Amino acid sequence: MTKALSRSSMTLTGLEGIPLVAPGDDLAAIIGGALDRMNIAPEPGDVLVVAQKIVSKAENRYRILADVVASERAKDFAKILDKDARHIELILEESSDVLRQAGQALITVHRLGFVMANAGIDQSNIEHGEEPGRVLLLPENPDASAEALKAALDARYGTDLGVIINDSFGRAWRKGVVGVALGAAGFPSLRDMVGEPDLFGRALRITEHAAADEIASAASLLMGQAAEGVPVVHIRGLNLRGPSAPAAALVRPKHQDVFR
Secondary structure (H helix, E strand, O other): OOOOOOOOOOEEEEOOOOOOOOOOOOHHHHHHHHHHHOOOOOOOOOEEEEEHHHHHHHOOOEEEHHHOOOOHHHHHHHHHHOOOHHHHHHHHHOEEEEEEEEOOEEEEEEOOOOEEEHHHOEOOOOOOOOOOOEEEOOOOOHHHHHHHHHHHHHHHHOOOOEEEEEEEEEEOOEEEEEEEEEEEEOOEOOEEOOOOEOOOOOEOOOOEEOHHHHHHHHHHHHHOOOOOOOOEEEEEOOOOOOOOEOHHHHOOOHHHOOOO
16 A cells, blocks of 8 residues: 655656757767756656657667558558558557557557557657658657666666656547656556545545556646657656556556456
8 A cells, every 4th residue: 555645736847958869869868968957956756757759769669661561451451541551550560459440540459558549650740851751669668768767867866766758648538638658667657545545534445546647647738749849857746655666557457448
């Protein structure tokens, strides 16, 4: 059982001056440089929320559609969705299951367990240059990416940070997208609150708190969804206690998913 929260305020700060990230870039060094320029000295318990896009870029998760051979299944979906069959092929490769189609989107179960549109593959906010068919995939292992960033930044500042990698997801029963945690390290992503008392002393029986998703969504307000150019947000004052858990803990197993 986790301890109750104790806070009256927290501060979210978008890090300025982060350049466009390229494959092979040292994200920890880039983020550290931005923190130093803004005179933010990380403290134990601070959290950094990092946009999935810059993690994927640094890890060179690009694919070029000209290099992709579309399967017959991809071609069939492409006719229905009016979408490039090679793009569809990458979606299928990154997915373990296709649940349904809507508009120009395939709703799939990503190989990491996320239920999302088009396996998280898109062409927005990436540099195309002379490769107009360039697309960007999710990180290979977002939790491992978060762990690596945490280790490097903890070593740089001699502290104990939480790191969350976020992305924007749509929701089955509500319009619009919100921030969701794809990866996390040093953070209680999912807090089991069973047994904790409510206002009237009644013990909670089933409540789990998706803390990493809430923080990812809060950071998205500063990151934006278009040309804002704020891919990292520093958070202080959260004071969220509980054992560290990866973002993978947030993925609901299929046998518990009443929508599948």
